[in-house]
Amino acid sequence: xxxxxxxxxxxxxxxxxxxxxxxxxxxxxxxxxxxxxxxxxxxxxxxxxxxxxxxxxxxxxxxxxxxxxxxxxxxxxxxxxxxxxxxxxxxxxxxxxxxxx
Numbered sequence: 001x002x003x004x005x006x007x008x009x010x011x012x013x014x015x016x017x018x019x020x021x022x023x024x025x026x027x028x029x030x031x032x033x034x035x036x037x038x039x040x041x042x043x044x045x046x047x048x049x050x051x052x053x054x055x056x057x058x059x060x061x062x063x064x065x066x067x068x069x070x071x072x073x074x075x076x077x078x079x080x081x082x083x084x085x086x087x088x089x090x091x092x093x094x095x096x097x098x099x100x101x
Contacts, residue, residue: 013098020074022046022086025093031056031076033101039084044068046088053082055099 013030016037020029031037039049039058051058055078061071074084076099084095 013096016074016097020084020095022088022091022093024095025091026095028096028098031074031097031099033076033078033099035076037074039072039074039095040069041071041086041088042067042069043088044070046070047086049084049086051082051084053080054078055080055082056084056097058084 013028016029016031016035019038019040020027021040021042029037038061041049049058049072051074055076057075057077059073059075061073063070074097076097079099079101082097082099084097086093
């Protein structure tokens, strides 16, 4: 047995804010099953983001303004860990979401 237990990912995660985006690169957020947050990307030319893992779903939100920003509902659907990954013209980014019951 190791002298220091490995902390669970949720122990270092802060609650997911109302909006997340590329500026949250490297962050880990906690969500509960059924909770939602909004992924907002202001770069209209950025690649479509992807959810890696099955703990969250990305659901596109219709954009009715000419702002160029795009949004997705991020819905926590089952316990586990998912990463939302994307890339813009300047850099790639990743946000980790830890979902608990």
